[in-house]
Amino acid sequence: MSIMQQSSKAQDRPLGIWFQHIQQGQIKLPRxxxxxAWDKGRIVSFLNTVxxxxxxGVTLALDVAGDEPFISRHIATAEVSTKVAVTQHLLDGQQRLTAFWRSMHNNYEWEMYFVYFPEFDQSNSADEFEKTIRCQKRWLNKHGNRMPLWTDEPEQCFVRGLVPVDLLCPGDIASKVDSWISQATKSLEPNDNDPDALKKYKVYTATxxxxxxxxxxxRExxxxxxxxxxxxxxxxxxxxALQVFINMNTNSKPLSLYDIIVAQIEEVADQSLHDLEDDLRAKCPKAARFxxxxxxxxxxxxxxxxxxxNNRGMVEMNKQSLLDNWYxxxxxLERMAELLECQGVFDEARLPTNAVLAVIAALYDLVPENGDFVAKAEKLLRSYLWSAFFTDRYENSASSRAYADFKALKELLSTPSFDFNDCVKVPVLNRDDYPLVGNDALMNAGWPKAMGIEARGILAVSSYFGAHDFADNKPISAANIVLREYHHIFPDALLSEAGIKSYYALNCALITWKTNRIIGRKDPLAYIKERVDLADEAxxxxxxxxxxxxYEQLSQAHYGQLTGDDLKQRLEADFNAxxxxxxxxVEKTVIELAAGKQPNIQSIWQHQETTA
Structure with missing residues (x-):
């Protein structure tokens, strides 16, 4: 080949031919x-371009002659029943051709696409002067009917200036087009006895x-x-082919690292990481919460x-070993999720730091399913978990620090007879280097709904003992946590009136929305007692x-008609206390948890009473 010879040249292909090849199964996607992945905005933009x-931009295909080089699948919703020879694998352009194929059938579940013709819009509200693509969202009503109903009625579409985009579908659909037009314009056709029948008929036929x-x-x-x-x-x-796929990506959404590794695994093992991922999600549903x-x-x-x-480590790992380690x-991952759930952490929204997830999941490789060592090992894992939540170890460089902690923890767990005195070898467990946060830091931790390790850590501690709902007394769980809201114990309206900041983790409790919506400026205990038996203070x-x-502190927090400086002075003292x-x-609980212990609520309250 001459050094001046062109490496490749784009070839023309009209959408009509693309459609035919997809329809016949000649073009498929490597697995x-x-x-x-396109949303409605991207689909509308592409169809407007057409x-x-x-x-x-151009697409990229791998020509196929004989056996397919990769396991493949059809473009979404384009499955064909006949056995045909595959002539190309589409390496780039999937999103465009999928959007084209599906819109030409208008078979999206919750969207329907139309061409808007302003000259036919009878609503007198036309705000556009050129043909354009519009997307109409759809939904099911309580009777199971797909709404809005007018989208399935040609006449109602037409008066809005809308024509279903599937009428532009390549192929012989002349009868379908004529039928739709006939239904859409039927109301314009005059009756034979109409005195203006001829005039109206001319308008009807012209339209x-x-x-x-x-x-x-x-259509053309x-x-x-x-x-x-x-x-x-x-x-x-x-x-x-795989390297070209990775390097050439005309989609404005670049390939993720996961996409690249999916392709690399296909190369080394001829196995689909997508399929394994789907299987893992089914087998490990708890892990997906985090x-x-x-x-x-x-x-x-x-x-x-x-x-x-991190990205570099993930790229460098052996892809065959990834598959070998799949079990x-x-x-x-599932045992990691179970451990977090047992510690009162139920989902990603309440997770103080995700740096711990992979560390714990990988370390479970060294923890048997049962036996005496399980308790010892999980005590170490609990110590690691809570230490990660209540030190500044993972504020920066989380990946490299997680790796260092993992290596040290792995060394301990590799020797079942390890001594807990050796835990200082694990950086995050070394209290000289990474002391647990103190009382003042806990008091200044912000609102846990936002990202913040200490703030969410405090929320996790307050959930550890069950966090029973104020109204129904149900303990917090993975099933009901999505129904809980972030509630100010000292109401925000009350504190704001006195100019006191309210958004602290220590002023937060997770309770159900019905409890949370009726608070207002009431005294802290007043609204709580409204939600339970007033006679049963216990x-x-x-x-x-x-x-x-x-309870004792809230029971003394009464402000009646206090305002101004009197309210601020009294409320500020009570709130600070x-x-x-x-x-x-929280601090006492954290000390116990970070030591791998499993404190009970009675011991925590007894400790508080003796130190008060």
Whole structure:
């Protein structure tokens, strides 16, 4: 080949031919391709490009001759029943061609696409002067009917100037087009006995003909619209095709690291990471509560290969070993989720730091399912978990620090007879280097709904003992936590009136929305007692105890008609005392938890009473 010879040249291909090839099953997607990802905005933009005959980027295909080089799948909703020879694997352009294919069938579940013709809009509210694509969202009503109903009625669509985009579909659908036009314009056709029948009939036929002409013109434009492509020859090796796939990405949303590793695994093992991921989600449903499963897969796999759980470590890990470790990965992720749940951490929204997830999941490879060592090992894991929540170890450089902690913890767990005195070898457990946060830091931790390790850590501690709801007395759980809201114990309206900041983690409790919506400026205990048996103060106290909230302090917080400086002075003193008491309770609990212990609520309250 001459040095001046062109490496490749884009070839023209109209959408009509693309459609035919997809329909016949000649074009398929390699299994490693990510799934359909475009939202309605991207789809509308692409279809507008087509109907306005504007240029669009090239696609990339691998020519196939004989056996397919990769396991493949059809473009979404384009499955064909006949056995046909595949001639190309689409490496780039999936999103455009999927959007084209599905819109030409208008088979999206919750959206329907139309071409808007302003000249046919009878609503007198036309705010556009050019043909454009519109998306109409759909939904089911309580009777199971797909709404809005007018989208399925040609006449109602037409009076809005809307024509379903599937009428532009390539192929022989003339009868479908004529039928839709006939139904859409039926109301314009006059009765025979109408005195203005002739005049109205002329308007009717002119409108019908105009509508058909517009649709036919757009159909031709769509059919002949050029979507060019580059192709790799059929003798291209799999590794080269995969590398080209990774390097060439005309989609404005770049390939993620996960997408790249999916392709690399396909190369080395001819196995689908997508399929394994789906299987893992089914087997390990609890793990998915704590964040992006794909990131957990990659980070945990990196640690299992003793790689730093960052992009570089994930790229460098051996992809075959990732597959070989898959059972360890599944087992570790689900046991990690169970450990967090037992500690009162139920989901990603309440997780103080995700740096701990992969570390714990990977370490479970060294923890048997049963036996005496399980208790010892999990005590160490609990110590690690709470130390990560209540030191500044993971404020920065979380991946490299997680790796260092993992290595040290792994060394301990590799020797079942390890001594807990050796825990100082684990950086996060070394209290000289990483002391637990103190009382003052706890009092200044912000609102836990925002990101913040200490703030969410405090919320986790307040959930550890069950965090019984003020209204129904149900303990917090993975099932009901989504029904809980972030509630100010000293109401925000009350504190704001006195100019006191209210958004502190220590002033927060997770309770149900019905409890939370009726608070206002009331005294802290007043609204709580409204939600339970007023005569049973023991019940009120018991529920508050599970949140580490002092009943005695709230019972003394009465402000009546106090205003101005009198309110501020009294409220500020009470609020500060409440915050400091709760900080002491949390601090005592944290010390126990970070030592791997499992404190009970009675011992925490007894400690507070003896130190008060």
């Amino acid at each position: 490693f391709q990510r799934y359909e 109907i306005n005959n504007l240029p669009v 019908r003909d105009k509508l058909k002409d517009e649709i036919v013109q757009l 434009r769509v059919r002949h619209f050029n979507l060019p492509y580059l192709s790799l020859p059929p003798d291209t090796s799999k590794d080269v 964040g992006d499963v794909r990131n957990m897969i990659l980070a945990t796999s990196a640690l299992l290969q003793e790689k730093i759980p 360890k990965l599944e087992r570790g 019940s009120v106290k018991d529920r508050l105890d599970t949140h580490l909230i002092s 409440f915050m400091r008491t709760r900080a002491m309770l």
